[in-house]
Amino acid sequence: MHERILPKPMTNSSLPPVRTGQSWSALAAQFAPALLLLALLAAWQIVVWLQVYPPFIIPPPLAVWQKGVEVIADGTLWGHIQATMGAVVAGLAVGLAAAVGLGYLIAKNRVLDHALSPLIAAFQSAPVVAYAPLLVIWFGSGLTSKIVTSALIVFFPMLMNTVVGINSVPTALRDLMRSMQATRWQTFSKLEVPAAMPVLLGGLKISASLAVIGAVVGEFVNANAGLGYLINLARSQYDTPLVIVAVLALTLMARLLYSGVRLLENHTLAWQKRDRPQWK
Amino acid sequence: MLRKWVLVALSSVLLLTVSGLRAQEPVPLTFFMTFVPNVQFAPVYVALEKGYFAEQGLNVTVEHGDENVGVDLIAAGERQFGLISGEEVLKARAAGRPVVFVYEWFQQYPVGIVYNADSGLASVADLKGKKVGIPGRFGASYNGLTALLSASGLSESDIQLEPIGFNAPDVFCMGAVEAAVVYINNEPLQIQQRADAGQCGAVKNVAVFPVATAADMVSNGLVTNEQTIAEQPDLVRAVVAAFNAGLADAVNNPAEAYLLSAKYVENLPLDDAFRSALETAAQAQTAALEAAPDRAAVIESRAALREQLNAAFDPAVVVQFDVLLNTIDLWDADQLGLTDDTSWEQTAKLLVQMGALTEPYTLTGAYTNAFLPEAAQP
Numbered sequence: 001m002h003e004r005i006l007p008k009p010m011t012n013s014s015l016p017p018v019r020t021g022q023s024w025s026a027l028a029a030q031f032a033p034a035l036l037l038l039a040l041l042a043a044w045q046i047v048v049w050l051q052v053y054p055p056f057i058i059p060p061p062l063a064v065w066q067k068g069v070e071v072i073a074d075g076t077l078w079g080h081i082q083a084t085m086g087a088v089v090a091g092l093a094v095g096l097a098a099a100v101g102l103g104y105l106i107a108k109n110r111v112l113d114h115a116l117s118p119l120i121a122a123f124q125s126a127p128v129v130a131y132a133p134l135l136v137i138w139f140g141s142g143l144t145s146k147i148v149t150s151a152l153i154v155f156f157p158m159l160m161n162t163v164v165g166i167n168s169v170p171t172a173l174r175d176l177m178r179s180m181q182a183t184r185w186q187t188f189s190k191l192e193v194p195a196a197m198p199v200l201l202g203g204l205k206i207s208a209s210l211a212v213i214g215a216v217v218g219e220f221v222n223a224n225a226g227l228g229y230l231i232n233l234a235r236s237q238y239d240t241p242l243v244i245v246a247v248l249a250l251t252l253m254a255r256l257l258y259s260g261v262r263l264l265e266n267h268t269l270a271w272q273k274r275d276r277p278q279w280k
Numbered sequence: 281m282l283r284k285w286v287l288v289a290l291s292s293v294l295l296l297t298v299s300g301l302r303a304q305e306p307v308p309l310t311f312f313m314t315f316v317p318n319v320q321f322a323p324v325y326v327a328l329e330k331g332y333f334a335e336q337g338l339n340v341t342v343e344h345g346d347e348n349v350g351v352d353l354i355a356a357g358e359r360q361f362g363l364i365s366g367e368e369v370l371k372a373r374a375a376g377r378p379v380v381f382v383y384e385w386f387q388q389y390p391v392g393i394v395y396n397a398d399s400g401l402a403s404v405a406d407l408k409g410k411k412v413g414i415p416g417r418f419g420a421s422y423n424g425l426t427a428l429l430s431a432s433g434l435s436e437s438d439i440q441l442e443p444i445g446f447n448a449p450d451v452f453c454m455g456a457v458e459a460a461v462v463y464i465n466n467e468p469l470q471i472q473q474r475a476d477a478g479q480c481g482a483v484k485n486v487a488v489f490p491v492a493t494a495a496d497m498v499s500n501g502l503v504t505n506e507q508t509i510a511e512q513p514d515l516v517r518a519v520v521a522a523f524n525a526g527l528a529d530a531v532n533n534p535a536e537a538y539l540l541s542a543k544y545v546e547n548l549p550l551d552d553a554f555r556s557a558l559e560t561a562a563q564a565q566t567a568a569l570e571a572a573p574d575r576a577a578v579i580e581s582r583a584a585l586r587e588q589l590n591a592a593f594d595p596a597v598v599v600q601f602d603v604l605l606n607t608i609d610l611w612d613a614d615q616l617g618l619t620d621d622t623s624w625e626q627t628a629k630l631l632v633q634m635g636a637l638t639e640p641y642t643l644t645g646a647y648t649n650a651f652l653p654e655a656a657q658p
Binding site for chain 2 (some may be wrong): 109137224238
């Protein structure tokens with residue numbers, strides 16, 4: 001084995017003594033998101049007090065809070081969250097499966113790459129909101145059209161990441177696997193998948209948020225349930241607090257999905273972090 | 281003493297000059313409309329092109345957008361005038377938005393249910409258990425459907441309601457729904473055209489159950505806000521007068537209205553032959569109007585023109601003109617712009633039934649006929 005050329009990880013004994021300033025900055029970093037949230041709420045309330053806009057345009061935070069409590073208590077919000085989440089998860093699963101499968105084939109086959117890449121680049125540039133109404137006509141007004149919308153919006157970035165991920169596997173490592181007479185499956189499972197995993201998970205992080213957008217676009221066009229539908233309904237009833245509650249629920253959903261992928265990433269790429277030098 | 285008189289004279293001259301300058305400067309005004317530029321907004325295009333807004337000292341720009349956004353913009357004073365539906369005015373006022381309906385543009389509710397005329401459906405009650413498409417559970421379509429079902433002793437649970445977006449011609453002709461809630465001036469024509477071309481499955485003839493036959497509901501009209509009414513009543517009167525003149529001209533001379541709309545509506549069918557035919561018809565109608573024909577005669581002239589143009593031109597060329605004629609039928613009345621208490625009461629009751637309005641509600645301040653031109657005053 002070659003000796004590692006990279007700098008050796010620092011041990012506790014080699015670390016410089018912790019300064020008070022650093023502990024303050026660490027503390028500030030820990031509470032920064034909460035402080036920022038409080039500052040935003042305060043700014044919002046100030047705008048309401050100053051009556052920059054009438055309350056039906058910018059309602060007070062308390063009105064939004066009360067509306068949120070109301071729709072959580074009567075189960076309305078949960079029902080719509082479930083509908084959107086169903087479309088998001090299914091769309092994400094379909095989009096990922098299709099993108100990773102096709103992406104792998106494109107990465108391995110130059111003819112396929114040349115044939116499909118221009119087409120994919122062209123389709124990728126078409127905003128999903130432009131063709132979402134057509135998807136409703138083709139796939140019906142039920143859950144299927146939302147899943148397809150969500151899957152399509154996930155598909156293109158994930159496809160690109162898959163191609164990049166597989167192509168970025170170092171040639172030296174491929175040669176190594178070949179010299180060890182590894183089978184195609186062994187090369188795939190022991191080399192390509194682990195090596196492409198950081199890029200794939202990077203794509204998944206983007207896709208998780210995009211899947212929510214896709215499902216909501218579908219619900220905006222046509223739906224009986226879901227957070228996109230709830231926003232449309234609230235707008236038609238001039239219920240601005242409910243619009244904000246639904247938007248916040250969507251934000252929370254996208255954030256949870258993102259955090260889920262982060263957890264998966266931490267778990268899956270633990271080996272990478274273990275082997276990487278620790279800089280503090 | 282002399283100095284005092286000189287000062288008064290100078291001040292008077294200055295005031296007259298300033299007011300004169302102001303009188304020459306048109307007031308900029310952004311006029312809100314829903315949807316996208318369409319021949320159905322012909323009265324506004326006519327008022328713009330024939331200078332009715334300019335005569336009132338207004339420099340009008342039109343903008344299109346989502347109806348709920350338009351209501352909020354008008355309520356917040358960001359816009360002063362727009363074309364909004366009556367039920368939206370009631371819902372918005374119940375939610376604290378000070379919007380006021382000042383002119384009833386559509387005298388008949390434009391929504392209905394389109395169905396296959398050969399399917400054996402004789403009344404709305406026959407829709408029980410059938411799959412009915414609707415753009416969504418919102419807006420005029422949903423309100424109209426509820427009114428129709430209610431008048432026939434049905435409710436939403438008696439039918440299979442299918443949200444299909446604004447794709448009724450496609451979905452209906454694919455056979456995915458047995459009937460669809462539509463704007464009666466537009467989609468039935470498109471569906472009939474497809475049926476005539478053999479592109480609508482087994483459908484050969486379409487028919488419509490219009491909401492207007494079952495319920496007298498307030499439809500679209502000119503809307504402003506309470507602040508504008510309180511502080512600039514003359515401006516309200518001016519906008520109403522200009523819109524009224526545009527609407528009257530469109531009703532009386534649809535060929536001219538179509539030609540004037542072409543500048544604003546992209547892709548409006550208007551080849552050379554059709555333009556020439558419309559120009560001839562517009563000139564003839566202008567001459568005929570000089571004899572001040574009564575309403576029945578004008579209605580007859582529209583019917584004759586429809587027949588003449590449909591016989592001479594391909595359906596694809598004449599379809600938007602037919603849409604305009606169908607829409608004019610929904611605008612036309614003995615007194616344009618007049619809104620009545622009964623239709624507001626019916627609309628409010630329907631909204632209560634739908635849960636969009638809660639009792640006790642008040643209609644006071646929601647609408648007024650006070651700004652109609654004198655000739656149209658009740």
